[in-house]
Amino acid sequence: MEVILVLLIVAVLNGAIAYIDEMLQELVPMTLYADRYMIGSSGGSIVEVLFEVMLGFGVSLIILKFLKKGFECYVMWTDGDPDTEPAGLVIRFVQAVAVAVCFPILYGWMAEVTQGLIEELMAAIGTVTSYDWQAWVNGISSLGLTTAIFGLIFIICYFMLYFQFLMRGLEIAILRIGMPMACVGLLDNDKGVFKTYINKFFQSTFAVVIQICLCKLGVGMMLNMGINMNVFWGLACMVLAIKTPAFLREFLVSTGGGGGVINNVYHSVRLAGMAKNMIK
Template structure:
């Protein structure tokens, strides 16, 4: 029975080996610039066309929101404070337009900074480490049933984490597409949905950076023969989004509905944890 299981484990790991090299290529660009890979697979600049359409739509919404808010405030007197300086509303309007127009450039700078930091971290972790996965899999299989099972779990998590990278890349792409519409919230004094939107945006980018670093760390541990530590590290990489959510504080203050809902949820989680 054990010999049969070892044959099955070896077959599974050998199948995974075919995808390992392609999985580790272009992780950062794939997450931050998913449209390049999608356009290449589709054979045309479909995502670029979507950017242009949604940008025009978002700018139109910003203009309409500004006109509607100004009309309701200073002519109908049914929205906001009519004594507020009109220059203030004009400032909000200009700010929304500037952010919507300049965001592609700002995002390019931000992605370059995050990618540079990620590359430096990876260079430190991968220094002197040569990944030969055929040798790694052979050593896992030769170690017996328990290392073989742990190896299957590790490489299965590796494949799953790669799918999560693709999902996060698409998530960042969708957030980028929606930025012009999120900028409509900047016309309001409380910034509307924009603040929460950007919070989610930064969380996704930090998630990508941490997951890639943890993935490379787990591979370095495997290469050095520490399979259990490597498995624990890749589990941590999978848990990164939930881990980062622990530090998110929703805007709205203590009296806001969203703030109260968040506090109630955290209180319930703490009570459940204490009971367990």
């Protein structure tokens, strides 16, 4: 009976490894640019098309809110402090329009830095974890039922993580589309919804970095089963990768003082790009 179960699990694993290597290689661009993979055959980008629609609507709302706040503050005296200089409101208006219009360029920079970082991290992990999927499956058949069950659990976690990457890609795509609407909050002194929105955006992107690295490390550890306890370390990496979004929510939270959000985003991207060039 044990032999039959092992053979069944090995057959399942043999069917799974046909997809796994290709899936791991495509995770980064698929997550950052999910729209290219959903309708890649048509050669278009649904995110870019929808962003153009939301951009016109978002800029219109920014203009309307700017006029409303200026009228209520400096004409009706019912909102804000009419003694404050109107230059502050004008600067916030320019910021909101500039971020909404230039966001595709800013996102392109951030995606390039993120992809470069992930590739370098995965290359570093790959130097210490070399593996062969087929050799791993062949070895499981001779290591007994317990090891085969752990291997099956590992593959199930791997596919769960893959579907989580698909959802993360859709989440980032939705955040990209809705950015012009979030920029309306920049007209408020506390940055309104924009502060929470941009925090969620960076949380999703940072989660991708951690999850892909943990996935790569987990695969390397699991497939080097010749070393004692590597099976459990591999499973631990995969489970933690699945729980990464919840783990990040514990400390990536919105804080007060959102006045420097735009400057922080700009300088973070620039510093990351400069650091990458220095390393090269």
